[in-house]
Amino acid sequence: MQLSNGIKIPSIGFGTALANKEPAITSVKKAISLGYRLIDTAAAYNNEECVGTAIKECSIDRKDLLITSKLWNDDHGYDSTLKALELTLKKLDFDYLDIYLIHWPNPLKFRAEGYEKRNAESWKAMEELYAAKKIRAIGVSNFMPHHLDALLKTATVQPMINQIRMHPGHAQKETVAYCKERNILIEAYSPLGGTGGDLLTKPLIQELSKKYQVSVSQLCIRWCLQMGIVPLPKSVNPIRIEENFNVFGFEINEEDMNALANMPDDAKGLPHPDEARF
Numbered sequence: 001m002q003l004s005n006g007i008k009i010p011s012i013g014f015g016t017a018l019a020n021k022e023p024a025i026t027s028v029k030k031a032i033s034l035g036y037r038l039i040d041t042a043a044a045y046n047n048e049e050c051v052g053t054a055i056k057e058c059s060i061d062r063k064d065l066l067i068t069s070k071l072w073n074d075d076h077g078y079d080s081t082l083k084a085l086e087l088t089l090k091k092l093d094f095d096y097l098d099i100y101l102i103h104w105p106n107p108l109k110f111r112a113e114g115y116e117k118r119n120a121e122s123w124k125a126m127e128e129l130y131a132a133k134k135i136r137a138i139g140v141s142n143f144m145p146h147h148l149d150a151l152l153k154t155a156t157v158q159p160m161i162n163q164i165r166m167h168p169g170h171a172q173k174e175t176v177a178y179c180k181e182r183n184i185l186i187e188a189y190s191p192l193g194g195t196g197g198d199l200l201t202k203p204l205i206q207e208l209s210k211k212y213q214v215s216v217s218q219l220c221i222r223w224c225l226q227m228g229i230v231p232l233p234k235s236v237n238p239i240r241i242e243e244n245f246n247v248f249g250f251e252i253n254e255e256d257m258n259a260l261a262n263m264p265d266d267a268k269g270l271p272h273p274d275e276a277r278f
């Protein structure tokens with residue numbers, strides 16, 4: 001797959017939310033040894049140092065990996081974005097980052113003043129960091145069409161990625177259509193329904209996993225791939241890390257793809273981006 005600026009991006013990545021300390025280091029190393037080349041972290045995950053350590057200790061060249069991090073909600077604004085990226089690079093111990101995303105569009109801290117101005121300021125800083133080659137690609141996360149509409153009013157560089165929560169039972173059709181029209185690549189976090197969710201036990205998922213003779217997680221990840229979305233499954237378990245990468249030997253037919261896309265919306269755990277209390 002390719003970003004709008006020509007950068008090649010793997011069709012599947014590795015999520016690290018909620019992974020910390022030793023498990024974060026060992027799981028990232030395991031993922032890289034199995035072939036994952038896109039690793040997703042964030043300032044808010046509190047594991048950037050661990051990801052940096054894993055990358056230093058793995059046997060793959062830094063330039064052959066794509067590392068994503070994200071600007072946290074408290075750091076929106078021009079100066080604070082510049083500082084936040086500097087801190088992220090320091091924690092990762094990198095001199096450049098591959099992908100940097102605004103983590104959430106509408107932080108509680110700045111909500112009273114309206115999200116548009118802060119996002120425009122953060123974006124200006126990110127455009128400058130991109131021009132200075134400190135970041136190879138810039139994007140957003142959890143942005144809905146109205147957040148993107150506002151950002152695009154002042155942006156001179158269009159976001160290359162929008163990372164959203166997406167899985168069967170949360171197909172985010174409007175946001176996906178909006179981004180596809182504008183050549184903004186979608187990444188799916190929580191492709192398995194997220195920690196604490198019950199997606200993997202739903203009858204349709206169970207039934208189709210039997211039909212295709214794959215695990216329930218493989219079915220969900222494959223659905224993202226066939227939607228043209230880059231899934232970012234997270235796991236700290238070596239067997240699951242391998243299972244989640246082994247999704248290239250089967251194909252879901254059109255009827256089943258549609259059935260998965262049309263499951264009743266059920267995204268447990270995370271709030272609407274405009275109502276998040278953080």
Ligand code: A2P
Pocket residue numbers: 015189190191192193194195196200217218232233234235236237240241243244
């Ligand atoms: P663990 O890290 O212990 O494997 P998502 O990527 O949708 O946010 O889901 C992450 C959650 O799903 C984590 O709790 C993770 O736990 C679990 N998980 C990851 N891979 C699998 C798998 N193959 N089968 C079942 N659960 C999984």
